[in-house]
Amino acid sequence: xxxxxxxxxxxxxxxxxxxxxxxxxxxxxxxxxxxxxxxxxxxxxxxxxxxxxxxxxxxxxxxxxxxxxxxxxxxxxxxxxxxxxxxxxxxxxxxxxxxxxxxxxxxxxxxxxxxxxxxxxxxxxxxxxxxxxxxxxxxxxxxxxxxxxxxxxxxxxxxxxxxxxxxxxxxxxxxxxxxxxxxxxxxxxxxxxxxxxxxxxxxxxxxxxxxxxxxxxxxxxxxxxxxxxxxxxxxxxxxxxxxxxxxxxxxxxxxxxxxxxxxxxxxxxxxxxxxxxxxxxxxxxxxxxxxxxxxxxxxxxxxxxxxxxxxxxxxxxxxxxxxxxxxxxxxxxxxxx
Numbered sequence: 526x527x528x529x530x531x532x533x534x535x536x537x538x539x540x541x542x543x544x545x546x547x548x549x550x551x552x553x554x555x556x557x558x559x560x561x562x563x564x565x566x567x568x569x570x571x572x573x574x575x576x577x578x579x580x581x582x583x584x585x586x587x588x589x590x591x592x593x594x595x596x597x598x599x600x601x602x603x604x605x606x607x608x609x610x611x612x613x614x615x616x617x618x619x620x621x622x623x624x625x626x627x628x629x630x631x632x633x634x635x636x637x638x639x640x641x642x643x644x645x646x647x648x649x650x651x652x653x654x655x656x657x658x659x660x661x662x663x664x665x666x667x668x669x670x671x672x673x674x675x676x677x678x679x680x681x682x683x684x685x686x687x688x689x690x691x692x693x694x695x696x697x698x699x700x701x702x703x704x705x706x707x708x709x710x711x712x713x714x715x716x717x718x719x720x721x722x723x724x725x726x727x728x729x730x731x732x733x734x735x736x737x738x739x740x741x742x743x744x745x746x747x748x749x750x751x752x753x754x755x756x757x758x759x760x761x762x763x764x765x766x767x768x769x770x771x772x773x774x775x776x777x778x779x780x781x782x783x784x785x786x787x788x789x790x791x792x793x794x795x796x797x798x799x800x801x802x803x804x805x806x807x808x809x810x811x812x813x814x815x816x817x818x819x820x821x822x823x824x825x826x827x828x829x830x831x832x833x834x835x836x837x838x839x840x841x842x843x844x845x846x847x848x849x850x851x852x853x854x855x856x857x858x859x860x861x862x
Contacts (some may be wrong), residue, residue, distance in 0.1 A: 526765065526782055528573050529580050529581045529582045529584075529585055529589065529681075530580070530581060530680065530681040530682075530721075530764075530800065530819060531581070531678070531679065532581045532584050532585050532678075532679050533588075533624060533676070533677070533679075534587065534588070534589075534590065534676075534677045534678075534679060534755040535589045535590070535611075535674070535675070535676045535677070536570040536588070536589075536590050536591075536613070536642055536643045536674065536675050536677060537566030537568075537570070537589065537591045537592065537593050537643065537672060537673075537674040537837065538567055538568060538569055538643035538644055538645040538672030538673045538674065538680060539568040539591075539592040539593045539594040539595060539608045539629055539644075539645045539647065539671050540567045540568075540569050540594040540595070540646045540671050540672050540751065541564050541565070541566055541594070541595045541598040541645065541646035541647045541648040541649060541668075541669025541670045541671075541672070542564025542565040542567075542594060542595035542596045542598060542605035542649065542669045542671070542817040543564045543597045543598065543599075543605075543648075543666065543667075543668050543669050543791065544560075544561055544562070544563050544564050544598045544648065544649035544650045544651040544652065544654075544666030544667045545561035545562050545563075545564075545597065545599050545600060545603075545651045546561050546651070546652045546664055546665065546666050546667075546668060547559070547560050547561040547562075547599070547603075547651070547652070547654070547661075547701050548560055548600075548662065550716065551594060552566065555612075555756065556779075558598050558599055558653070558654060558661065558662070558679075558703050559651070559652040559656055559662060559663055559678040560600055560602050560651075561598055561600065561648050561651030561652040561654040561655075562598035562599050562600070562601070562602050562603040562604045562605065562647065562651045562653075563598045563599075563605065563648050563719055564595050564596065564597050564598045564604075564605045564648030564649045564650075564651075564667075564669045564677075565595030565597075565605035565606045565607040565608060565644040565648045565652050566595045566596050566607040566608065566646070566647055566648050566714055567592060567593070567595045567608050567645030567647075567648075567669065567670075567672040568592030568593050568595075568607075568608035568610050568611055568645045568672075569592060569606075569610040569611070569641050569643065569644055569645045569691055570592050570610070570611050570613065570641070570642050570645050570655055571610050571612050571613070571639055571640065571641050571642065572612075572613050572615055572630070572631070572633060572640045572642050573612050573613065573614050573615065573622065573637065573638070573639050573843075574614075574615060574616070574619070574633035574634070574635060574636055574637060574639075575614040575615065575619045575636070576636040576637075577638075577756065578614060578615065578617075579616050579658070579723070580616065580657065580681070580683055581615070581619070581679055581808075584613070584615075584679065585760065587747060587766055589667040590610075590613055592608060592609075592610065592611040592643075592644075592645060592672065593608040593609065593611075594608060594669070594672075595607055595608050595645065595646070595648045595669060595677030596608075596649065597605040597669075598651045600668070600829050602653065602801065604648075605648055605768065606793055607645075607648075608645060608824050609646075612642075613642075614736075615633055615679065615724050616633075616735065617633060617635070617638075618633065618634065618682050618683055618684040619632070619633045619638055619679055619680070619681050619682075619716070620632045620633075620679070620680045620681075620682065621633075621640075621642065621677055621678075621679055622675065622677065622678040622679075622787070623675060623676070623678075624675075624677060624678045625672075627674055630642065630675075630677070630843055631856050635683070635767070635792065640715055642672050642677070643673040643674060643675055643677065644672065644674065645672045645673075645806065646672040646673075646704075647669065647670045648669050648670075648672035649667030649669045649670070650665065650667045652665060652666045652668060654666075654667075654737045654781045655691050655862070657825070659764075659806055663700050672748065676850075679751045681765050682764055682767055682839040683721050683723060683742050683764045683815070684740065685740040685741060685742035685764075685773070686725055686740050686768060686769050686770065686860055687726075687739060687740070687741045687742070687764040687768060687769070687770050687771070687772055687860070688741075688742050688744065688764070688768035688770075688771050688772070689701065689741060689743045689744065689772050689774060690744060690771060690772070690773055690774070690792060691773060691774035691775060691788070691792060692775075692792070692815055693745070693787075694775045695743075695775060695776045695813055695814075696774060696776060696813035696814055696843055697774050698722070698743055699813075699844060700743075700774065700841040700843040701722060701724045701743040701843070701847075702724075703843040703844075703846060703849055704726045704835055704845070704849065704853055705724025705725055705726050705741060706724065706725070714761065716739075718836075720745065721742055721744045721745070721764045722742070722743045722782045722791035723741070723742055723743075724740070724741045724742075724743070725738055725739075725740055726739055726741055726800075726853060726856075727739075728853060737857060737861060738829075739856070739860055741772075742765070742768060744764050744765065744841075746833050757831055758846075761839075762796075762799045762800070762803075764808075765803060766800070766803065766836075768806065769806070769807070769808070769860060770806065770807050770808070770809065770856065770859055770860055771806050771808045772791065772809050772810075772811060772852075772856065773789065773808055773809070773811070774810075774811050774813050775788050775810065775811070775813070776791050776812060776813045776814045776820065777812075777814070777817070777819045777820045777823050784799055784826055785812060785823070786827065786830055786831070789801055789810065789831075807859060808836075809837075809839065809852075809855060810830060810831060810836050810837070810838050810840055811838070811839040811840070811841045811852055811854060812824055812836070812840050812841070813825060813842070813843065814839055814842060814844070815840045815841055815842035815847050816842040816844055816845045816847060824838075824857045839855065840852065840861050841854050
């Protein structure tokens with residue numbers, strides 16, 4: 526299934542049913558009073574957060590979600606039946622905006638959270654409600670109220686504790702595959718990852734009461750200009766908004782004019798340009814692909830340069846698992862302080 530993190534949707538709640546105009550017609554009661562029942566309430570449109578969903582794909586072709594109208598009132602004081610609500614199931618982490626006003630309406634952050642996004646109209650009152658001393662046989666009733674209608678823009682931001690970031694092909698996907706059961710595509714070329722992937726990292730033993738877990742998000746690699754949309758950077762960066770800790774991954778490349786420290790500063794500039802608040806988030810920096818000779822030779826000198834910046838530089842190889850346990854433990858310590 527394709528990963529879709531944005532879509533447009535129109536929701537229309539049901540109209541209320543009409544009130545009835547009716548009179549009692551019974552034997553031996555020649556002047557029966559008004560007996561028009563009320564109309565039923567229109568159906569609501571309800572958003573429900575579903576932890577089993579991870580994409581908005583199911584909604585991209587569903588342009589309108591419409592609830593039924595309430596049943597009209599009937600004679601003999603019979604009320605119309607209220608219409609059933611219509612549920613729209615969305616991934617946890619979905620933000621809902623009004624397309625016309627751009628106003629943020631709500632945010633689904635907890636599984637099974639429910640929000641009525643469009644209320645059904647109230648049913649109209651039957652003619653029995655309009656009896657007066659002057660008019661004992663009213664021949665009018667209320668129409669049902671119109672249901673609410675809205676055009677929505679849905680935006681999904683993944684829910685994770687740790688966000689992986691860095692240039693393409695620095696080893697983020699290999700890392701998340703090594704520490705969790707997530708299986709993103711891994712290959713030796715840039716932009717292998719095109720959508721965010723989530724993995725659950727477990728440490729300790731839950732059976733002995735010492736187990737802990739946290740969620741890691743692997744977003745596609747960033748490039749210069751990401752904060753302005755280069756490489757769809759803004760769409761990728763927003764998936765880091767809810768993370769509590771950033772794991773910034775760098776590595777030694779064979780490309781002329783590039784080095785791990787320069788790459789680090791490029792990504793930091795993109796973070797600050799996109800969101801100063803995100804750039805202030807706690808950060809862990811790791812030099813990846815430690816199994817390669819060039820990386821091992823560069824590590825000590827790089828470590829000193831990062832210490833001057835006040836940053837601890839970790840060394841890890843997801844392929845050989847060198848330093849993997851230490852990095853995971855370090856992340857857990859920072860998260861569960």
